[in-house]
Amino acid sequence: MASIGKLNQHQARTAYLFITPTMLLFLAFTIIPVVMALYLSFTNYDVVSRMDFVKLDNYKRLWHDSLFWQTFKNVCYYAVIFIPLNILISLLLALLLNFKRFGVKLFRTMNYLPTLTSAVAAATVWIWLLHPEFGLINNLLSYVGIVGPAWLAQTETAMFSIIMVTLWQSVGSNMVIYIAGLQGVPDYLYESAKLDGATAFARFRYITWPQLRPTTFLVSTMSIIGALQLFDQAFVLTQGGPGNVTKTPVYLIYQQGFNQLQMGYASAQAFILAVAILIFSLINMRISKSEESIV
């Protein structure tokens, strides 16, 4: 018995040794930052000299900061359009490319390729595609007699352009997740539904959709977290313009914190954004739970 105890002790010592690097890094770059995030938002830290406790000053200032709330409005507008479209398009693509037919693998690959591009490269390419005069999109539109807008320079279409680019980049990987989900739906459900005379739509509504609930929950949660932290595409495509309509909270936090060195104030903004992400995720969880359970 004594030797077993010794063995376990030895094992535990090895285990702690093995996880030490990970836990140290985790402490330095996750635990300490999370604790500090809240503290910094109550200070006037400016990187160079000061770091005084200023109580609720940052939050009071933030309350009256119309630009901050505008960025919030912008990103909510983005999220409300982007997230449902993202789910809908990737699900439709998955349903389409889940058929076993000749060439399906190639089509899947073609739809997946955009997700490999970096946000900066994708945005750079789309700046050219969306060029008002010589861009491909407006030229294609002119084939059918439509005069395309100056996509990135007009307030009405700037955010829409960002939605388009981010959709192009994200539906491919969600499609693969959905295909994996679809392949996990047991065949006998469809077969028995077929025997009962269920239509194709009914089979989707009462079998596929409820069975895919965990997948949809995963995709929607990731979309919410990603959408509310939109930055790269807005930074490269439009630089937040025109007239701040595409400026996002992360963009503003980056500017306040790292260009104007108002780190304390930026931390308060980051904290509010994190709370917003949490609230949206909880709402999403509620919606996902309230739907009827799997057949």
Place this chain on the structure above:
Amino acid sequence: MAQQQVVNRLSLNEGTGTVNSVTVRRSIMTILFYIVTIAISVAMFLPFFWSLITSFKPSDEIFSMPIKWIPSTLTLEHYKAAFTTVPFGLYFWNSFVLAAAGVLANLFFGSLSGYAFAKLNFKLNKPLFRLLLAAMMIPGIVTMIPSFYVLKHFPLIGGNDLVGAGGNGFLNSFWGIILPGASGSFAVFFMRQFFLTLPSDMMEMARIEGCKEFRIFWNIYLPLTKPALATLSIFTFQAGWNSFLWPMIILNDPNKATIQMGLQAFSYNHQTDFGPMMAGALIAVLPILVMFLMLQKYFVQGIAFSGVKG
């Protein structure tokens, strides 16, 4: 697959009626399927095609109206321009070093602690692992500014004293990018899940034979996780190569800029040089595309894995 079977059954059942109308309906469905699928796939691929064409077109044809689908001659001038106006080669190398270092660190630390969490008994196993998992839910924006603070005030680094004052810490150094991501929670989680699928009796056999714990991990278990390591390296490399905001925050020295930063600065400063811009964008995408085409199998496995079990 399921739908296909349903379709087959459908046609079988109705086959008792007129066989001809069923075959006609099926071929119409097939044609419709290909029209829709090809249209979507071509649309998704069009930006790649167009940027590729633009990058090889002579300058005057880029701005021709109506648009020219096929250039009259192919030229490499835009690639030359991209590499000579800004040091794209250097940026490429910087990005490669950062991404590769991220891969090596994550593979090593991730499998080391993934193995510990999956195969070794210790008191804090469950609580610590749960803590790591919970941390994956924290949005990146929360830790952005404080991580910067930690890096800047890291004790005894970059001119800092014991309490982290005086110098710049890890700022403007590659370590400031490598260290925060060196052992991602995802890597630990991913490797743990894989180690769990491996049997434990080899470990016990090796212990009876007197094998040291690290050698059990390194010589027996680690070689068995090659597929998982491949998948993890792909994801880590892609994330490192494509990251933009964090390197932009940490690195000020133009000679340390990554390819994403270089490309952004280029497209901002040369707003009408679409030829070199497209050349640069394609160069920035190329390594990931090549990796994808070579290791496609691991990509798809990895997404399906994180999708189903995550």
